[in-house]
Amino acid sequence: MTQENDNRSVMDQIIERESKKENFFFVQIGSCDGVLGDPIHEYIIKNQWSGVLVEPVRYLFEQLVHNYKGQKNLIFENAAVSDEMGFRDFYYLKQTADPLPYWYNQLGSFSVNSILKHEGVILGIEKYIVSEKVRTITVGSLLEKHKVKKINFLHMDVEGYDYEILKAFPWSLMKPDMILFESKHLSASDYEEAQQFLRSHGYSLVKLKGDTFAFQNEY
Numbered sequence: 733m734t735q736e737n738d739n740r741s742v743m744d745q746i747i748e749r750e751s752k753k754e755n756f757f758f759v760q761i762g763s764c765d766g767v768l769g770d771p772i773h774e775y776i777i778k779n780q781w782s783g784v785l786v787e788p789v790r791y792l793f794e795q796l797v798h799n800y801k802g803q804k805n806l807i808f809e810n811a812a813v814s815d816e817m818g819f820r821d822f823y824y825l826k827q828t829a830d831p832l833p834y835w836y837n838q839l840g841s842f843s844v845n846s847i848l849k850h851e852g853v854i855l856g857i858e859k860y861i862v863s864e865k866v867r868t869i870t871v872g873s874l875l876e877k878h879k880v881k882k883i884n885f886l887h888m889d890v891e892g893y894d895y896e897i898l899k900a901f902p903w904s905l906m907k908p909d910m911i912l913f914e915s916k917h918l919s920a921s922d923y924e925e926a927q928q929f930l931r932s933h934g935y936s937l938v939k940l941k942g943d944t945f946a947f948q949n950e951y
Contacts, residue, residue, distance in 0.1 A: 739938040743912070743945040750884060750909055751779040757882060758783035759875070761813050761897060762889035762914075764838050765795040771912065771943065772887055777803070781885075784878050788812035788866040789824050789840055807878055813890070813897055814842070814868035822866040823847050825857070832860070841891040846917065872902045883908040892917035895926040903933060909948055911935070916942040 750756070756779065760772065763785040767773055775781060782805035787793045793810045800806055812822055824840035825832070825847070832854055839847050844861065851857045869877070886901075886908040888894045894913040911930070915923055927937055927944070935946040 756884045758885040760887045761786045763787040763796050765792050766799045811867045811869045819865045820868045825860040826862045846891045871900050886911045888913040895922050911946040915944040
């Protein structure tokens with residue numbers, strides 16, 4: 733078994749154990765359609781988690797709501813988490829029937845360069861990029877709006893913006909039991925800082941394929 737599989741097993745064991753907690757609550761930032769490439773979709777369904785799911789792209793947001801139809805205790809927020817409230821340019825790839833990689837609709841970012849760096853895989857990627865003004869909300873306002881008092885699991889998949897959200901998180905008010913964030917798009921320096929930042933808040937970390945899982949040391 734590879735180290736990556738070992739680390740995934742560690743994460744699965746911790747999540748399964750923590751899912752048994754009463755009133756388990758999660759926040760997912762960058763939900764896409766809630767299914768494709770989503771590492772916590774099965775947990776949400778199987779364990780009937782309650783939580784908030786955030787997705788800024790309208791057509792993906794509509795798919796997200798549809799894919800969780802009938803699932804109770806879920807809140808959907810059509811916005812992008814940013815450092816201020818308002819509206820901001822957001823870049824993503826338009827819907828298409830062209831033979832693009834299955835993950836093409838997961839590419840969404842405030843930075844067009846984060847999209848363009850995939851041009852080696854998606855030839856002519858420029859013609860698929862669209863820009864849209866999306867509503868933005870701070871992570872603190874998101875939690876306040878939905879009266880979130882505790883977070884058992886925080887999941888982020890925001891194409892390199894993950895560390896910014898971690899820094900802006902209201903740590904003085906609450907501390908997620910577990911955090912899963914996309915680390916593959918962070919620069920080496922930002923990833924090192926993100927790890928040090930989380931360790932300073934009492935987390936242990938395990939590296940997965942493209943993601944990093946953080947959990948409080950008492951686990």
